Amino acid sequence: MIDFHCHLDLYADPHANAARCRDSGDYILSVTTSPRAWHGTLKLAIDAPRVRTALGFHPQLAHERHTELPLFEALVGEARYVGEIGLDGGPEHRAHLEVQTRCLQRILTACSRAGGRVMSIHSRGAADEVLDVLEQQPEAGISVLHWFSGTRKQLDRAVKLGCWFSVGPAMVRGLKGRQLLAAMPRNRVLTETDGPFGKGVDGPLMPGQVGPAVAACGATWQIDLTEAQDQLDSNLRTIGGLAIAEP
Ligand code: MN
Numbered sequence: 001m002i003d004f005h006c007h008l009d010l011y012a013d014p015h016a017n018a019a020r021c022r023d024s025g026d027y028i029l030s031v032t033t034s035p036r037a038w039h040g041t042l043k044l045a046i047d048a049p050r051v052r053t054a055l056g057f058h059p060q061l062a063h064e065r066h067t068e069l070p071l072f073e074a075l076v077g078e079a080r081y082v083g084e085i086g087l088d089g090g091p092e093h094r095a096h097l098e099v100q101t102r103c104l105q106r107i108l109t110a111c112s113r114a115g116g117r118v119m120s121i122h123s124r125g126a127a128d129e130v131l132d133v134l135e136q137q138p139e140a141g142i143s144v145l146h147w148f149s150g151t152r153k154q155l156d157r158a159v160k161l162g163c164w165f166s167v168g169p170a171m172v173r174g175l176k177g178r179q180l181l182a183a184m185p186r187n188r189v190l191t192e193t194d195g196p197f198g199k200g201v202d203g204p205l206m207p208g209q210v211g212p213a214v215a216a217c218g219a220t221w222q223i224d225l226t227e228a229q230d231q232l233d234s235n236l237r238t239i240g241g242l243a244i245a246e247p
Contacts, residue, residue, distance in 0.1 A: 001208045001229075002236050004029045004166040005083065005120050005146040005192035008051070008207060009041040017207060022048035026208035027236060029192075031083040031120050033058035035071040038079070054081035059088040059122055062103045063096040069103060073110045082111055083120025084146070087133070090125040097126065104133050108140040116141035118239060120166065127154040135161060142242055147171050147194055148180060155183050164239065166192035169200055169209070172216035182220045189217065190235055 001024075008030040011017045021028050028051045032041050038055050045051035057065070057072050076082065085107050087100050111117040121143050123130040127150030134143055144164040148155065149171070158165075165184045168191065171177035181189070191213040196204035200212075218228035 001026045001210050001214070002191050002232055003027070003193050003195075003208045003210055004144065004190040004236075005031055005168070006195050006207045007031060007033070007084075007197065008044055009037055011196050011204075011207075014041075014044055018044040018048060018051065021045075021051050021207050024208055026050065028052070028207050029054055029081060029083070029120060031081075032056035033061060033084060034065055035068050035075055038075050052081050053079070054083040054120055055079035056082070056084045057103060057107055058084050059086050059100045059104070060093055062100040066099060066103055069106055072107060076110045076114045076117070080118065081120070082107070082117040082141070083144075084122050085119060086122030087126035087130050088122060088124050089129060094125070097129065101129065101133060104130075105137070108133065108137040111141050112137055112139040118142045118144065118242070120144050120146050122146060124149055127151070127158070131157055131161060131163075134163070142239060144190065144239070146192055147198075149177075150180075152180070152183060155180055159183075159185060159188075164188040164190065164235075166190045167213050167216070168192045168194050168198050169205060169212035170194070170198045172213055178216055178220065181216060186217075186221055186231055187235055187238070189232065190239070191217070191232060 006028050030051055031054045033056050042053045055075050144166050146166045191210035193205035198205045214228055218225050
């Protein structure tokens with residue numbers, strides 16, 4: 001299974017979880033929310049080659065943590081993957097959209113200078129704002145919009161800009177999420193849990209618990225589960241092999 005956006009370090013027992021990921025054979029992108037979490041979270045995956053760690057700066061923390069931007073800039077050379085980054089325009093966070101935007105611009109500049117990165121991007125309530133910033137900095141790398149919840153029009157704009165998408169069980173539970181999935185190019189879709197924030201029917205999703213998202217891909221693409229997983233695996237190989245500068 002592929003879980004391209006999971007907060008391994010935010011579960012109750014990160015070490016036990018990391019060990020489970022190592023033994024499961026799942027491919028996990030372990031995202032972080034602050035550059036201060038980078039080294040600790042990287043250590044969780046030290047003997048788990050299929051777990052990749054991403055250097056993050058969560059937009060919901062931007063107004064408190066902008067002093068950590070120099071640390072992000074210092075570490076970006078060590079990280080092939082960046083995330084979670086982005087903007088949050090939801091009601092509780094909209095007031096800080098300006099500082100969030102300045103932070104995101106600086107992060108993308110750092111990624112551009114590093115030769116481009118694969119980035120997992122949050123865009124809740126701010127899809128157009130995120131796309132505006134991405135459009136200004138095409139050298140920043142490959143954007144994977146995680147749990148995209150914008151409009152169909154915003155999705156079409158993201159597709160035109162070359163964005164990828166990671167889709168989870170919580171997203172495809174609703175009709176809107178499934179309609180968005182149907183409009184995504186199938187060679188630019190990956191699965192995710194967003195655990196422990198992403199919830200399944202029995203509570204927080206565990207790393208790699210993406211089954212319902214794979215099933216939704218199969219249903220949408222009108223192919224069976226094996227073929228859907230083959231397509232997702234092929235997408236992961238593609239994004240893993242894209243020509244960005246190696247750290
Ligand atoms: Mn997340």
